[in-house]
Amino acid sequence: MMPAEYYLVLSAAVFCIGLFGILTRENALIFLMSVELMLNAANINLVAFSAQYGNLTGQVFSLFTMGLAAAEVAIGIGIILVLYRNFSDVNVTEASTMRW
């Protein structure tokens, strides 16, 4: 069996890619995708440790995470639609009219 470290490195890499996407991009759709990446990085961790310890809890938990991700996308798409209607754009930096 492959040691858990490989999975952890993969997971960290996927998480960092997601984080990088959120920090650098302005498109709300890219944001959603990046959040998906970060959630899946967590899923990889859960499944890897589940396999490591022979305990199914982690795998069950990753199913919950997927459900959560689906719900998040549904809401996220809704927000993006409203954003687009109000600003004719999906750029997140535009939506700053309610600051201070």
Place this chain on the structure above:
Amino acid sequence: MAGAFTYAPAIAALPFVSFLVALFLGDRMPKGGALAGIAATAGSLLLSAWVALTVAGGGTYNQELYTFVEGIDTFQLSLGILIDPLTALMLLIVSLIAFLVHVFSLGYMNDEGETGLPRYYAGLGLFTFSMLSFVYASNILMAFMFFELVGLCSFLLIGFWFREAAPPSAAKKAFLVTRFGDYFFLVGVVGIFITFGTGAFAGAESFPAIAEQALNGEADVTTFFGMGEQAWFTVLGLLVLGGVMGKSAQFPLHTWLPDAMEGPTPVSALIHAATMVAAGVYLVARMYGFYALSPTALAIIALVGGFTALFAATMGVVKQELKQVLAYSTISQYGYMMLALGSGGYVAAVFHLTTHAMFKALLFLGAGSVIIAMHHNENMWDMGGLKDRMPVTYWTFLSGSLALAGIVPFAGFWSKDEVLFEALIHGLGSEGGLGTVLLAAYAMGLLAVFFTGFYTFRMVFLTFHGEPRTETARKPHGVGWNVKFPLVVLGVLAAIIGFLNMVPLEELTGIHLAFLHDWLAHGGIEMTTSETYGTLLHDVAHIQAAYPLGELGTTLASAAVSLSLALAGVGLAWSLYNVDEPTEHTDKLGSLKTVLMHNYYQDEYQVWLATGVTYPLARAADKFDQGVVDGVVNGVSSVSLFGGDRMRRLQSGVVGNYATLITTALVVLLVAFGLIGGWF
């Protein structure tokens, strides 16, 4: 037995009802509400007489009627009624004077066509109510409350003619000066409550009784600032004395009283004879059991009284206005009462309070009659020769003047002589500083007798004798029955009321004549009889009497000295002013005249104290408050305001910035925990 006392609350309640009636219905009633006031005070007078008869039969009354604050394991605050011989006497005086003043007001206010009569009679009613309630207050807090009400009423009545410039200013001055004294009184009341846990005047649980037990080591009281019990009691007594000095116009808080002459003359009579000014002296008499425990307080009272008696009498000598002379004589006479109280002459003080109430009310009402006749001109130099034109006023005024000057056998002679006699024997008998102080006060009081005789008869001669000096004085305005009736009643009383207590005659003839001594000595309530006070004065304050010429000889010598001084004063006034065309002799006084005319610059120095000392002090305090205290508060708020303004820049509205912040913070925290936790 209980009959009269059941109705005792009505003595004060009746004038209160007349106050309400005059205030709300006065403008719809004939005479502007005067009749309600007359009926109410007549009712009070009858009830007071009934109460006095009951007290004469040996009855006393000391009852809490209403408790408005019920303390748990501590004192309670309540309203109650205390009636003993002193109260009964004072109730009679106050209701009698109030009744006569109401009648006189018909002539002075209604017949002169004054406006605002409902307000006037409402004020008189409230004034009478406050004073009567003060007189039979059973505890010092209730006394304080009505003491303040009396001050308020004097403010309202002195400033009655508020459309002119002087009366409102005089009213404010009276209010502020007496209030200055009342601050001390209030502190004293609080001090008495926390020291003794009670404010009751009489009974075994009263504060004078507890104070006496504490001095004998039988009771435990809380003293402050590490003082011994007697020193602390002296402090409390002196604090209360502050209020007394304000109300009774004792030096240096006497300056409001001459200005208070701006009020209507009947009000002056009421203020000076029976209510406001009498309240101060009455308070000392009421809690005399407490003052008798402190020789220091007594010495101060005597010294202030003696000094005030002389000081005010000298100022009365040069005044040109009738009511001003009377005002200074009032200050002087109350000085005598304080002198008597301070030197252990409790009965003498009450006696002088009684006789003074009669003759001073008479003199003021007589002056009011003259003022009506003179079309409200008060300058004595515009009068003269009124003797033949208004005989009733003249003869009654003369009776009052003889009483004020202390000429035998008028009332003032007996009481003033007894005051001076008590001061003399106790001054001679007491040892150390106390005796010296009492003798000094006696000397000042004795000297004031001469001035009293002089200014009183200067006033009489200038007003009534000689040739009329103006057209008005030649054809004075007539006065009606409502002016003459009170004058006659008081004129007779001023002549005969001294027979209550003829101590010198008793010594001479051996017949029992000192009725007031008996009156004040009997009565069942502990700590309020003159005999108890005598014992306390002797045992605790160490005031003793000495008779260098024997009891009879000293009595007669003292009477002879004061009488001859009074006669000398009268004689000097006779030779200077009882001529057809009197001239001012005040120029002969030289620079002293200027000083006297300016009342020893008392007003000037008090104004200087206010504007030169208090005002800069207040301004400095204001600066400190605005600058330092408010500055700190404002500084704190502006720092947070500024910080908040900067901090909200973080809320850029850009989601990416928030994500950056969260990430950075997470990294920083991880690194920090890592460093602390030793992961690296």
